[in-house]
Amino acid sequence: MKRSKAFRAAEAEIDRSRLYSPAEAVALARKTSTTKFDPTVEVALRLGVDPRKADQMVRGTVNLPNGTGKTARVLVFATGDRAEDARAAGADYVGSDDLIERIQGGFLDFDAVVATPDLMGKVGRLGRVLGPRGLMPNPKTGTVTPDVGKAVSEIKGGKIEFRVDRHANLHFIIGKASFTDAALVENYAAAMDEILRLKPSAAKGRYLRKVAMTTTMGPSIPVDPSKTRGLTEELQPAS
Numbered sequence: 001m002k003r004s005k006a007f008r009a010a011e012a013e014i015d016r017s018r019l020y021s022p023a024e025a026v027a028l029a030r031k032t033s034t035t036k037f038d039p040t041v042e043v044a045l046r047l048g049v050d051p052r053k054a055d056q057m058v059r060g061t062v063n064l065p066n067g068t069g070k071t072a073r074v075l076v077f078a079t080g081d082r083a084e085d086a087r088a089a090g091a092d093y094v095g096s097d098d099l100i101e102r103i104q105g106g107f108l109d110f111d112a113v114v115a116t117p118d119l120m121g122k123v124g125r126l127g128r129v130l131g132p133r134g135l136m137p138n139p140k141t142g143t144v145t146p147d148v149g150k151a152v153s154e155i156k157g158g159k160i161e162f163r164v165d166r167h168a169n170l171h172f173i174i175g176k177a178s179f180t181d182a183a184l185v186e187n188y189a190a191a192m193d194e195i196l197r198l199k200p201s202a203a204k205g206r207y208l209r210k211v212a213m214t215t216t217m218g219p220s221i222p223v224d225p226s227k228t229r230g231l232t233e234e235l236q237p238a239s
Helices: 005-011 022-031 080-088 097-104 117-133 148-156 181-197 231-235
Strands: 040-047 059-063 074-077 093-095 112-115 159-163 169-176 208-215 221-223
Touching: 022 040, 022 181, 022 208, 022 221, 022 231, 040 181, 059 181, 074 097, 074 117, 074 148, 080 093, 080 148, 093 097, 097 117, 112 117, 112 148, 159 169, 159 181, 169 181, 181 231
Parallel strands: 074 093, 074 112
Antiparallel strands: 040 169, 040 208, 059 159, 208 221
16 A cells, blocks of 8 residues: 555654553654544554454443543434433434434434434334444443433543454544543543453453554554553653
8 A cells, every 4th residue: 555755754653663651652643643634543452352252242331531522423312301301412313213214314424323212122123224333222332221311411521432343353532633642541541441341251361462553544553452550650740
């Protein structure tokens, strides 16, 4: 693949013979950003699990303490008072049969979907559309709930969802390159804490195999997977 001059210059800043601490990786990711817009900072993990086995699936959500840097567009399947709660919380689209018809017609201009339990029988028809995009509401991630107002507020406030794929890779975002180093490291630490908490008891051997950080269209930075505790200490000025 032919890379741009800016990309090659950014990649030259990265020492492929070493693993960077999360704080170092964050600083380097911001430094090597190659876009004119404010790019997203992303993290990719390779986990020591077998996702084909139900007892080794890693899936969850986490509220990033400093948000994601963007406001998610949230669609809610709800009626009556719960629909009003969703609108009051800032949901972008609220409805029932009307939204199902729009989505079946190709409408996909949203980032997250929440549904009340009583409507999941109808929403289930959208599984082939929403499922592959990671948008299907699920009780395990708090997106099937009677308290749709709370769910919308959390998603708008920086709640992210993650799920290991069939190759044992897991991706999530930790903010924008315009964030401070401290804000990005705090978000990274929060996400990693939750992923470590969700380690399946059936998983054998090393759980975190590889970690990489990058910005949108930027080069990948290898991160030390053994550094998961006390991550913000590197950011504190020496006393």
